[in-house]
Amino acid sequence: MYSGAGQRRQQVRVGVEVAELADREFAVWLLAHGVDDQDRPTRSSLVERAGSLGLDSEHVVERFLRDGLLVAVDPAADDAVGFAEEHQLFPLLQGLGPDPDQPWMQTVGLLNHPVAQVSVAVYDVLMWAQLAPELWTGCNDAAKVAVQAGVTAPEETDPRQVLAGVLGQVHGLLCVRAAYFDRRRVR
Structure with a gap:
């Protein structure tokens, strides 16, 4: 999808709301879901992995968590x-x-x-x-x-x-x- 002056955007739906993400933000969002069935990304591992790919992600991850695009939950926690x-x-x-x-x-x-x-x-x-x-x-x-x-x-x-x-x-x-x-x- 293109938005504005030809800038490419990806759409992620949360409930009835739609968030538009730039390609680099969308890449961080995808990484947050893991890269294989053994991958269990945490906030720090996500920031580290994204950084190794040249993606500045710390503020993006915080925004995603705040906006509900990502949720951090420990399976064993209350x-x-x-x-x-x-x-x-x-x-x-x-x-x-x-x-x-x-x-x-x-x-x-x-x-x-x-x-x-x-x-x-x-x-x-x-x-x-x-x-x-x-x-x-x-x-x-x-x-x-x-x-x-x-x-x-x-x-x-x-x-x-x-x-x-x-x-x-x-x-x-x-x-x-x-x-x-x-x-x-x-x-």
């Missing part, structure tokens, strides 16, 4: 539930089911083209997430279904542990654009 009560997770790719080589893991992608791999608990939350009014309800629902199915593993039956699993694995989905977070819808 504020993780608060985050989950205020945000919704949306899948952008289809669930493809168990990985043939690792059946305890589930795959997400497009028609026989897996793009990401997640645990069963994260897969359940992701595939039903658009039906929950916020992530926390989705984690509670997934835990209840697991209990009804006879699962006993706490990482699948305890909503708090399900949430920690989702937040711990979500960068693997975000970095390949398999899912995104948004503010929860007000009903």
Whole structure:
């Protein structure tokens, strides 16, 4: 998208608002979502990585955090539930089911083209997430279904542990654009 005197801008939506970002700001925003499924960016690692690419990012990251374009949350911290009560997770790719080589893991992608791999608990939350009014309800629902199915593993039956699993694995989905977070819808 071009804005003004031919200056290129990227649009990022947060709820009903749209933020326009210059290409360099958009690059920082993309880096914040991780570069692979093992990457768990923090504020300092994001600033460092962006700096290594020649992007002046410290003030950009602070602005993104202030404006809600980014949210810093520790999966194990108490504020993780608060985050989950205020945000919704949306899948952008289809669930493809168990990985043939690792059946305890589930795959997400497009028609026989897996793009990401997640645990069963994260897969359940992701595939039903658009039906929950916020992530926390989705984690509670997934835990209840697991209990009804006879699962006993706490990482699948305890909503708090399900949430920690989702937040711990979500960068693997975000970095390949398999899912995104948004503010929860007000009903």
